[in-house]
Amino acid sequence: xxxxxxxxxxxxxxxxxxxxxxxxxxxxxxxxxxxxxxxxxxxxxxxxxxxxxxxxxxxxxxxxxxxxxxxxxxxxxxxxxxxxxxxxxxxxxxxxxxxxxxxxxxxxxxxxxxxxxxxxxxxxxxxxxxxxxxxxxxxxxxxxxxxxxxxxxxxxxxxxxxxxxxxxxxxxxxxxxxxxxxxxxxxxxxxxxxxxxxxxxxxxxxxxxxxxxxxxxxxxxxxxxxxxxxxxxxxxx
Numbered sequence: 001x002x003x004x005x006x007x008x009x010x011x012x013x014x015x016x017x018x019x020x021x022x023x024x025x026x027x028x029x030x031x032x033x034x035x036x037x038x039x040x041x042x043x044x045x046x047x048x049x050x051x052x053x054x055x056x057x058x059x060x061x062x063x064x065x066x067x068x069x070x071x072x073x074x075x076x077x078x079x080x081x082x083x084x085x086x087x088x089x090x091x092x093x094x095x096x097x098x099x100x101x102x103x104x105x106x107x108x109x110x111x112x113x114x115x116x117x118x119x120x121x122x123x124x125x126x127x128x129x130x131x132x133x134x135x136x137x138x139x140x141x142x143x144x145x146x147x148x149x150x151x152x153x154x155x156x157x158x159x160x161x162x163x164x165x166x167x168x169x170x171x172x173x174x175x176x177x178x179x180x181x182x183x184x185x186x187x188x189x190x191x192x193x194x195x196x197x198x199x200x201x202x203x204x205x206x207x208x209x210x211x212x213x214x215x216x217x218x219x220x221x222x223x224x225x226x227x228x229x230x231x232x233x234x235x236x237x
Contacts (some may be wrong), residue, residue, distance in 0.1 A: 001169055004048045006141065006171075008032050009134075009137045009138060009141050010087055010088075011087070012133075012137060012194070013058060013087070013134045013135075013137075013138055013231065014046065014087050015134075015136045016130045016131050017061065017089070017131065017134070019035070019132075021161065022034055022128075025128060025130060026124075026127070026128065029119070030123075030124075030127055033120060033123070034116075034120060034155070035208075036123065037116065037119075037120040038111075038115065038117075038120070039114070039115045040112065040114060040115075041060070041112075041113050041114075041115050042069040042110070042112050042113075043065075043107040043110070043111040043113070044107065044110055044111075045107055045108065045109055045110055046106065046107060047060070047106070047107045047111075048105070048106055048107075049090070049106065049107060049111075049113075050069060050091065050104070051101065051104055051107050052071065052072065052101055052102065052103055052104040053100050053112050053148075054100060054101050054229055055100050055101075055163050056091055056100070056101060057092045057117065057118055058088065058091065058095070058115050058116050058117040058119060058120075058121060059089055059090065059091040059092045059095060059116050059118075059121050060090050060091050060105075060113045060114070060115055060116075061087075061088070061089045061113055061114040061116070061117070061179060062084055062085065062087065062088050062089075062090075062111060062112075062113045063086060063087075063105060063112045063113055063114060064084050064086060064088075064110075064111060064112040064113075065086065065107065065108075065109040065110055065111035065112065065113075065147035066083060066084060066107075066108045066109050066111075066173060066182070066183055067083070067084040067090070067105055067106060067107050067108055068080050068082070068083050068084065068105070068106055068108055068109060069081040069082050069083075069090065069103045069104070069105055070100070070103060070106065070192075071103045072092075072104070077192070078104075078192060079192060080189060080192050080193050081103055082142075082145065083108075083169070083172060083183065084105070085172060085173050085174075089138070090105055091105075092121070092135065093139070093142075095121065095122070095161075097116055108183060109183075109206075117146050133228050142214050156233070156234070158194055158195070158196045158200060158204065159204055159232065160232060160233050160234060161195065161196075161233070162194050162201070162204050162205070162208070162233075163192040163208075163213075163229045163230075163232040163233030163235070164233035164234070164235050165190075165193055165194055165233075166181070166184075166214065166221065166229060166231060166233075167223070167226070167229055167230055167235045168235070169181050169183065170223055176224050177221070179222045179223075180217065180220040180221060180222045181220070181222070181223070184219035184220050185219060185221075186219060187190055187199075187201050187202050187205070190205070200220050205221075208229075211228075212224055212225060213225050
């Protein structure tokens with residue numbers, strides 16, 4: 001999926017999931033139910049939003065900050081599944097499937113979010129076609145992301161994976177005023193994402209830096225040469 005299509009899906013969801021839009025579309029009774037049911041929550045960096053195996057009680061829409069979804073493997077090593085940024089909604093897949101959470105959600109920065117209880121979220125999907133359509137688009141997009149991840153891990157070299165993940169992280173999370181990707185990852189977390197040993201990730205990051213592909217400042221990374229990095233990772237946006 002192109003970056004333009006991804007942005008369009010995100011913008012559609014943002015347009016339909018907000019107080020003003022709900023007030024315009026919902027009956028006064030339904031809107032009051034929504035307003036009275038939603039809660040504003042905050043989490044500090046490293047706080048757990050929900051645990052793997054926990055029963056879903058509702059969905060979370062991030063208004064500020066970033067989070068990650070991860071799954072613990074057979075030997076206790078976490079595998080990062082995806083990153084969550086401002087405007088994203090999490091918790092809905094398990095809720096719609098009627099199963100416990102299949103991953104852990106953890107705050108990577110301080111977070112502010114809206115929590116919408118399960119019964120209200122499910123009711124809104126029934127009575128609001130625009131919300132239902134926006135959710136279908138998000139589900140389809142994330143299904144495509146999961147398929148791409150399988151190909152990413154199975155068919156690309158570790159060097160190609162690192163190049164691609166840096167491009168995709170910048171695309172998804174954006175950059176700060178100095179051009180650094182808006183998330184600071186440990187070398188272990190980077191190794192986790194690309195499916196390699198921490199030592200290999202450290203070596204590759206050093207090579208990318210020496211080749212002037214990236215700039216590194218502690219845990220922060222800035223892409224210096226997008227074209228070369230995209231060619232190296234065989235990335236098409």
